Amino acid sequence: MSESRNHRRQAISKPEMVADVLLPLNVPHPFTYRMPAEQKVQAGSFVRVMLGKRAEVGVVWRVRKATAKDARLTLRRILEVFDFPPMPETRRRFVDWMADYYVASPGMVLKLFLGAPAALAPPRQRLGWRAVKTLDEAKAAGLNITPKRARVLELAQERAWPKDELKRLAEVGDFVIQWLKDKGLLRPEPLAPEQTRGAEHRAAPPQAPRLTPEQQQAACKLRAALGTAEKPAGFSVHLLDGITGSGKTEVYFEAMAQALENGRQVLLLLPEIALTAGFVKRVERRFGIRPAQWHSQVARAQRERTFRAVATGEARIVVAARSGLFLPWKNLGLIVVDEEHESAYKQETHVPYQGRDMAVMLGRMENVPVILASATPSLESLVNVQRGRYEHVRLHRRYGAAQLPTIELIDLKKHRPEPGCWISPPLVKAASETLERGEQALFFINRRGYAPLTLCRACGHRLQCPQCSAWMVRHKGLFSAGEILLCHHCGHMKPLPESCPECGAEDALAAVGPGVERLAEEAQKRWPDARVITLSSDLLQGARLREVMEEIAHGEHDIVVGTQLVAKGHHFPRLTLVGVIDADLALETVDPRAGERTWQLMAQVAGRAGREDRPGRALIQTYLPHTPLMQALKAGDRDSFTEQEIRARKAAQMPPFGRLAAVIASGSNEDELRAFCMALARRRPPSSLVMLLGPAPAPIGYLRGRYRYRFLLKGPRNADLQAYLRAWLGQVEPPGDIRLDIDIDPYSFL
Ligand code: ADP
Ligand code: ZN
Numbered sequence: 001m002s003e004s005r006n007h008r009r010q011a012i013s014k015p016e017m018v019a020d021v022l023l024p025l026n027v028p029h030p031f032t033y034r035m036p037a038e039q040k041v042q043a044g045s046f047v048r049v050m051l052g053k054r055a056e057v058g059v060v061w062r063v064r065k066a067t068a069k070d071a072r073l074t075l076r077r078i079l080e081v082f083d084f085p086p087m088p089e090t091r092r093r094f095v096d097w098m099a100d101y102y103v104a105s106p107g108m109v110l111k112l113f114l115g116a117p118a119a120l121a122p123p124r125q126r127l128g129w130r131a132v133k134t135l136d137e138a139k140a141a142g143l144n145i146t147p148k149r150a151r152v153l154e155l156a157q158e159r160a161w162p163k164d165e166l167k168r169l170a171e172v173g174d175f176v177i178q179w180l181k182d183k184g185l186l187r188p189e190p191l192a193p194e195q196t197r198g199a200e201h202r203a204a205p206p207q208a209p210r211l212t213p214e215q216q217q218a219a220c221k222l223r224a225a226l227g228t229a230e231k232p233a234g235f236s237v238h239l240l241d242g243i244t245g246s247g248k249t250e251v252y253f254e255a256m257a258q259a260l261e262n263g264r265q266v267l268l269l270l271p272e273i274a275l276t277a278g279f280v281k282r283v284e285r286r287f288g289i290r291p292a293q294w295h296s297q298v299a300r301a302q303r304e305r306t307f308r309a310v311a312t313g314e315a316r317i318v319v320a321a322r323s324g325l326f327l328p329w330k331n332l333g334l335i336v337v338d339e340e341h342e343s344a345y346k347q348e349t350h351v352p353y354q355g356r357d358m359a360v361m362l363g364r365m366e367n368v369p370v371i372l373a374s375a376t377p378s379l380e381s382l383v384n385v386q387r388g389r390y391e392h393v394r395l396h397r398r399y400g401a402a403q404l405p406t407i408e409l410i411d412l413k414k415h416r417p418e419p420g421c422w423i424s425p426p427l428v429k430a431a432s433e434t435l436e437r438g439e440q441a442l443f444f445i446n447r448r449g450y451a452p453l454t455l456c457r458a459c460g461h462r463l464q465c466p467q468c469s470a471w472m473v474r475h476k477g478l479f480s481a482g483e484i485l486l487c488h489h490c491g492h493m494k495p496l497p498e499s500c501p502e503c504g505a506e507d508a509l510a511a512v513g514p515g516v517e518r519l520a521e522e523a524q525k526r527w528p529d530a531r532v533i534t535l536s537s538d539l540l541q542g543a544r545l546r547e548v549m550e551e552i553a554h555g556e557h558d559i560v561v562g563t564q565l566v567a568k569g570h571h572f573p574r575l576t577l578v579g580v581i582d583a584d585l586a587l588e589t590v591d592p593r594a595g596e597r598t599w600q601l602m603a604q605v606a607g608r609a610g611r612e613d614r615p616g617r618a619l620i621q622t623y624l625p626h627t628p629l630m631q632a633l634k635a636g637d638r639d640s641f642t643e644q645e646i647r648a649r650k651a652a653q654m655p656p657f658g659r660l661a662a663v664i665a666s667g668s669n670e671d672e673l674r675a676f677c678m679a680l681a682r683r684r685p686p687s688s689l690v691m692l693l694g695p696a697p698a699p700i701g702y703l704r705g706r707y708r709y710r711f712l713l714k715g716p717r718n719a720d721l722q723a724y725l726r727a728w729l730g731q732v733e734p735p736g737d738i739r740l741d742i743d744i745d746p747y748s749f750l
Contacts, residue, residue, distance in 0.1 A: 018066045019078060021049055022095075023058040024111035030061045032070055036078040044086030046120050048079045055079065057117045059087050059110060082120040085311050085328065087113070094365045098358070103725050103742045104351045112351065113326040116300075119307035128160030128191040129177070138185055148172045152180055160189040206288040208257070215247045218393045219254035225369045225391070226255060226334060229262040235364050239340075239381050240373040242395025244607030245402050245571075248373045251395065252336050253286050255371055256317065260287065264333020264368075265316055269359060271344035272296065272321040277546055280319055287317060294320035294327065297542075322347065322355030325362050332366050335359050340372035340381060341600050343593075346747040354745055375607060376600040379593075379649065380656045382642055405578065405609040405616030407602075409625040409634050421522055422514045427579045427619050428526065434577040435530055435558055439614065441577040442560045443519055444567070444605045446585055448536050449473040450518045451511035454485065454496070458505035465492050469702040477517050477539050490704045519581060520561040527559065535562035567604045578609040578618040583630070590699065591749050592654045595629050599641055602633050653716065655745065661721045662746040663711040663729070664698065667738035670707040676738055677709045685727045689719040692728075700750045 019041055020030035033049050035041055045060045060078075095113065099106040131153045138145050138153060145153070151170040155161060161169070163177060170176075180186045211219055218240065227233030242248045256266045270279070272295055283291045292306045292315040306327075309315035313330040320327070322345050325335075337345070337359045345355035356372065363370035372381055372390070384390040398404060415424040423431070423443065431441045451474040454463045463472045465487035472485035474496065483496040499506045511518065520534040533548060540548055545565075552560055555574045560566060586598045602620060610616020622630055632641035650657045665680070667673040677695035684692050694711035701708055713721050725742060734740055 016066050017063055018070055018075065019045075019047075019060045020062050020064070021047060021058040021078070022061045022110050023049070023051060023056045023107055024114050025051075025056070025107045026105050027107050028105055030058075030106075032073075032075055034075045034077045035063075036081060039078075039081040041078060041081055042086055044088060044092060046082040046084050046086070048082070050076055050079060057082075057114065057120065059092070059113075061092065083122060084120045085330065087328070090365045091328075094362060097361065097365070098351070098353065101722065102351050102353055102744050103722050108351050112323065112353075113328075115294075115323055115326060116303045116307035118300075119304040119311075123305070123308065126162060126191045127188045128162050129156055129166060129181070129186040130160035130189045131156040132185055132187050143183055143185070148176050149180060152176060153185060156186060160191055162191060204285075204288040206257075207285050208253070209250055211250065211254070212247070212397070212399065214395055214397055215251050215399075218242075218251045218395055221391070221393050222252065222255035222371060223258040225371075226258045226262060232262060232264070232333065233369060234367045235369065237360055237363065237370045237372065237384070237390040238393050239377055239385055239390045240371055240393050240395075241377050242373075242375060243398060243404055244375040244604065245398040246375075246395035247399045248375070248395060249282070249338070250399075251393075252338070252371050252373055253283075255334060255369075256336065257287070259334035260316055262333055263331070265310070265313065265329060265331050266318070267324055267327075267329070267332060267335045267359075268317065268319045269322060269324055269335070269337045269345075269355065270319065271339050271342040276549070278549065283317060283319060289316065291315075291317035291319045294318055294324045296321065322358075325355065325358050329366070332362075332368055334369055334371070335363050336371045336373065338373045340374045341376050341378040343597070343747050348743075348748060352741075352743045352746075354747070357745070376603045376638075379596050379642065379645055383646065383656045401613040403610055403615050404636065405606050405618045407606055407618045407620065407634050407636060409630055410619055410621045411625045412621050412623050422519055422581050423522060423526070423579065424621055427621065430577055430617065430619055431527070431559070431579065435527060437576075438574075439577070440552070440555065440558055440560065440572065440575040441579065442562065442566060442572075442575055442605075442608055443523060443579045443581060444562060444564075445514060445516050445519050445581040446564050446601065447515045448475075448488070448538055448563055449486065449515035450476045450483070450521075451513055451515055453512040454509050455512050456500035456502060456505060456508050457510050458508040459500060459503035461500055461502035463497075463501070463509070465490065467492055467702070467705045469700055473515065474511055475515075475517065475538070477534065477536075489700060514581065516561055516563050523559050523561055530558040531556065532559045532561060533557040535560060535565050537563065537565050540565075564601065564605075566608065567601060570608065572608060573612040574614075575608055576610055576614050576616050578606055578616070580605060580618065580620040583620045583622040584624055587624070589749065591747075592649070592652070593747070595645055595648075599629060599633065599638075599645075603638075653714065657717065659713075659715050659717060659719055659721055660746055661713040661725065662743040662749075663694075663713070663725070664708055664741045664743065665695065665711075665734070665738060666703070666706040666708045666741070667734075667736060668706055669736060672736055673707050673709060673738055676734060677711075680711075680728075680732065683728070685724060687715075687719075687724055690715040690721060690724045698750060 017035055018032050020032050022030040041060055043060055043062050047060055048055055048057055095106055095109045099109045135150055135153050152166060152172060155170055222238060225233055225236050225238055240248050240252055259266045280291060292309060294306055306315060311328040311330055318324055337356050340356050347353050360370050385392045410424050410426050415426050417424045434441045453471045454474050463485060465472050468487055468489045470487055470489050473488050474483060475486050476483050478484060484493055485496055486493045500508055516534055516536045520532055524532045549570055551557060552572050583602060587594050606618035609618055624630055628644050665673060665677050681695055691714045692711060695709040698708040698710045715721055
């Protein structure tokens with residue numbers, strides 16, 4: 001028998017202790033195991049167990065006496081208990097709470113907390129490099145010690161360094177290290193655990209700026225919200241609400257400094273897109289320690305190190321995307337959510353959770369303060385301020401001489417762009433003047449690709465994705481080989497056909513509407529001498545994107561044409577004109593937050609202009625200049641916009657004045673799906689509070705080869721949508737390949 005005695009199934013004869021182990025799987029409850037032979041187990045222990053023929057990593061949810069029922073079953077033993085700090089009770093309650101709130105299985109929620117399962121095992125021994133000779137000895141031996149080689153040798157005198165760390169600190173490449181190895185000047189040496197990170201040990205002095213009186217006041221409030229090491233202040237939420245460029249980052253850095261002084265860890269959340277190397281460097285400069293990073297681009301080995309370093313408390317600052325919430329915090333003392341209004345905090349797959357809301361919940365569970373920062377706070381957060389749940393800390397002034405840009409509207413009905421063009425005459429004029437002054441202009445359009453639609457001029461046929469109910473988007477810049485059609489929903493791609501697939505007409509396929517690439521083409525044609533750069537997430541990524549951002553900051557481009565990639569966070573001192581090509585784009589949807597989102601996007605994009613001493617100007621093209629939204633934007637009157645929006649949401653009982661949940665049913669057979677949805681609708685539980693709308697075909701009624709129907713649940717704030725969903729769907733077994741996805745507090749209505 002290959003199975004060892006330890007985990008063979010065995011009947012339990014007399015009462016003994018057993019462990020209920022939660023596994024990161026879509027099952028409704030934990031599984032019960034016998035205690036391991038030797039190791040100690042407690043609630044929260046990370047363990048390895050067998051499930052069927054598979055080994056799984058899980059967490060002991062509770063330890064209890066075996067019942068008569070357990071005794072009748074044959075239980076297996078826990079295979080292994082990891083030498084890793086157990087998940088504290090607060091965290092386990094958080095998992096249960098999330099499962100309950102999102103009507104998800106606790107196992108699927110637990111999976112979020114196991115972001116680097118391999119990190120539970122002891123780390124592999126890492127090797128570092130240490131100098132064999134001193135600088136003088138090496139020179140005396142007649143070796144050619146260049147300044148770069150000397151820097152490495154000096155660093156590696158006292159201790160060994162991981163190679164990457166050595167390269168980074170000495171600012172040298174692989175080549176230099178290799179040369180020193182070849183000459184026998186460096187030798188490998190096992191690293192002690194505290195040497196594997198290294199960065200924090202070579203602490204540069206922190207560089208805190210002198211705050212302005214307004215910033216100072218805000219920082220004081222936030223520091224007070226943290227309390228001291230002896231007397232930590234506990235849970236609170238502060239909304240740090242300051243116009244773009246007012247120094248919010250500098251202000252919440254002060255709160256972070258206080259948390260570090262108190263000996264606690266800091267979680268700084270950013271929307272994934274804002275997690276740039278530039279920002280991480282800024283954190284490093286301010287605190288003199290390199291923050292750990294946690295997001296989808298971090299390599300596996302580094303993720304494992306970070307996971308462990310968070311658990312040991314070694315990682316003091318973690319800059320993370322939303323999943324940073326689920327790290328094994330040892331000593332969390334502050335959560336900062338920057339750009340808290342961003343919809344990127346909402347996860348749309350698996351357990352669809354709202355990262356900002358969960359940050360507040362984690363703060364409550366762990367009893368630590370939370371800071372939400374934004375120049376354009378979400379309506380939810382502003383209403384929480386009104387309700388007295390959040391403290392409001394405001395910054396009204398831009399730092400230094402910078403002024404907020406003036407915002408002007410261009411009525412597209414009056415100022416039509418020339419045929420086949422998208423930049424209206426007033427915007428053309430403003431841009432020409434800007435360029436003549438040697439300043440930069442930004443054209444913003446929130447649409448990737450060349451054209452959102454391709455149409456046959458002969459027969460009217462529109463090129464649609466074969467797997468989705470969506471038009472194929474034309475892209476010119478993705479491949480040098482030629483133009484392609486790409487579905488932005490499923491990623492389906494094909495070359496642009498030469499003739500119409502429907503009627504066969506040659507040269508009849510016309511691009512309809514602008515995307516960022518087409519706009520760049522127009523700009524280049526109109527200003528042939530200008531240096532035009534296109535910024536779009538599918539054209540520029542990673543290191544090249546960072547380079548381009550630097551180039552723009554240094555004035556190496558005259559015209560920037562960009563999608564929302566350029567809307568946030570970046571600081572371009574020479575940029576003084578922002579032109580928004582189509583402010584109405586986001587308004588054409590069924591999304592109840594469409595107005596709010598448009599406001600946020602416009603304010604953020606406009607905020608790119610005039611960030612230093614030169615005044616900035618934003619020109620917004622719209623067909624709806626007289627709507628209250630556009631008028632409030634022009635007047636820079638956020639409070640009046642907020643009041644309007646609050647009134648409208650109240651009247652419609654939309655969040656945060658009412659609650660929503662969506663249920664999306666999908667399947668490959670449309671008739672079967674429709675019949676199933678009708679049957680579901682008939683078995684809706686009676687309720688005086690909850691309104692169930694649907695089923696209706698989803699706006700994207702066909703996605704990746706599956707048909708989609710939507711239900712929407714709506715109720716007042718005191719309605720228990722979750723209980724309703726459980727009563728309604730708890731016993732339902734969808735037939736065939738039909739799937740039901742529940743989305744509590746939905747942000748997407750497609
Ligand atoms: P926000 O986060 O509100 O957009 P930032 O904190 O990024 O604003 O500040 C905008 C710019 O002004 C940054 O380059 C920042 O370093 C600078 N800045 C803000 N406050 C100060 C200050 N008190 N001293 C020096 N520079 C500052
Ligand atoms: Zn598609």
